[in-house]
Amino acid sequence: GLPAIVMQVLASFMIGGMNLIVGGLDENGVAALGIYFRLQSFVFMPVFGLNQGYMPIVGYNYGHGRPDRMKQAIKYGIMTSAVFTTAGLILFQTSAGLLVSMFNPDAELLLVGSDAIRTISMAFPIIGPAIVIATTFQALGKGMPSLILSFSRQIILLLPMAWLFSSYGNIHLVWYAFPISEAISFFAAVFWIRKTLAYVYLAMDKNSI
Template sequence: MSQEIATEVKEENKMGTMPVGKLIFNMSLPMMVSMLVQALYNIVDSIFVAKLSENALTAVSLAFPLQTLLIAVGAGTGVGMNALLSKSLGEKNFKKANDTAANAAVLYILSYILFLILGFSVVKPFYLSQIGNADVEIMEMGIEYLSTVMIFSFGLFTQFFFERLLTSTGRTIFSMTSQLTGAVTNIILDPILIFGLFGAPKMGVTGAAIATVIGQCVAGIVAAACNHKYNHDVKLSFKGFKPDLKIIGTIYAVGVPSIIMQSIGSIMTYCMNRILIEFSSTATAVFGVYFKLQSFFFMPVFGLNNGITPIIAYNYGAKQRKRMIHTIKLSMAVAFCLTFVGFIAFEAIPQVLLGMFNSSQQLLEIGIPALRIIGIHFLIAWFCIVAGTVFQALGKAVFSMIVSIMRQLFVLVPAAYILAKVGGLHAVWWSFPIAEIISLAVSLTFLIRIYNTIIKKLPEGRA
């Protein structure tokens, strides 16, 4: 018994005692690898769909806004739970950590019920609002794909909940295991269900959706099993459970800005689709391909963020200023290296990247200059992403929300609309680097304020 307690204390103290460089590597590398695989299977998914037809690729691309909203709710709730859990563990308040887990589980269940209802009710009007009755084939394929993803999203929410529990307590290796399992399942099932291999029915884009939800269910089961067996810091129990409005409020105080921040991406994507469809469905397909490709370079950065969020939150609770600053500096250096690779790829080999999607000549003509223009924003985005993570970890997620709303709704979409009217399709893509420059200025302002009002006032602690 005493040995078990000692082990728990040692694990619980890792985020406050392990050298920062080693800790970031230990916490973030598994998340970065798993997020990279997530991005890979997103790309593979579209590569297989593109082999059906360009219309199939467009149909899946038009689903992004609601898919992004679905992920935003799961990930945003996890950010709130993660920050509160890690802070509670840093303060040695284990009861609050347990209560946080139980209340968060209920929030995930309610989130699934919401998207189950939306899956039956809003998908068709959603597609009609983007393309009308202009292309019935695109609309029918899109409705089949998106309805399946939303109605069976319980696997995704299960995966988010248990992976975030594991991440909050520093067990990112198991979070990586669950994501890898789900991703590999999806990659294997994609060609089988899309093209009807090995006796399976040929299901087209619906097969891609089914492969996705099966992969999510597998990942959720693995994450739940790992949490039950290895995560002894947080005890998930509903015996005598009563919703704690204060805990729920704290989770959403951090989580809702994160949800809104990512949901703004849904609105931005929807608006961009509306702007681009005026030129051609191919332009919309290019935008969809860009989103898939950029995720391959950004997802590892998000994995890095998932790893450093509990480190920053824990050391904030433990009042260790030097460790917090060291964590932020190192994570920014790593994020820059990752996004710089994306910049080089978009500038040097756009034709190779687009060629993976069975690209037509028209898609290449639009896509090659588009990727080279959009790729400029990789040189800036790394700072804004890590700064947003710092805001969330320190309970100031509203700053992240403000930056995201400003960047995507007040700059990117209006700039794209104006440039489309003034300079045509080629000019639209410049809205991305323009928005990123504005985002950099605002993020830097908020980060300086956070340093002066919160970080600077903490005791130095040990590095």
């Protein structure tokens, strides 16, 4: 639907903005960022595949008034996504240099790219659950919260933070804008979904009486 389309536009805008910020510090940073985004798509591919089966299960049980099955689906969805992305974290932390060298063996790019991959991937274990939480909102017919969270994470938090860190002239600091913005948006998402689900479960219990 519309939120999904807008999220794709936001992602493109975010990448363009980050390229401008990073490019002002180190041209290898732009290449490193491009390599990172290509690699991270493989990490999150299983999570997006999981979502394809997760969303209809949650939506079906929500529509049929089965909070018990909803809770189970949400629990296992979040846990499974965390396993996938934590595996990605381990891979990126232990093999960053090897992964970058698959694209370009240049010594300077290896240094910048490895640093970028290790730093940005620090947030992987919470990104998987955050994606599932956003999908949960969509399964409940509430696409706007996931849109707001995505906008906050990719635009409101990430770009200004990256720009601020870039003012110190150290590209290493810029990479930290990713995990910091992810952490802030994750805790906001957890707070929001807990309140939403509490209301949803209460309404479902009343309807079952």
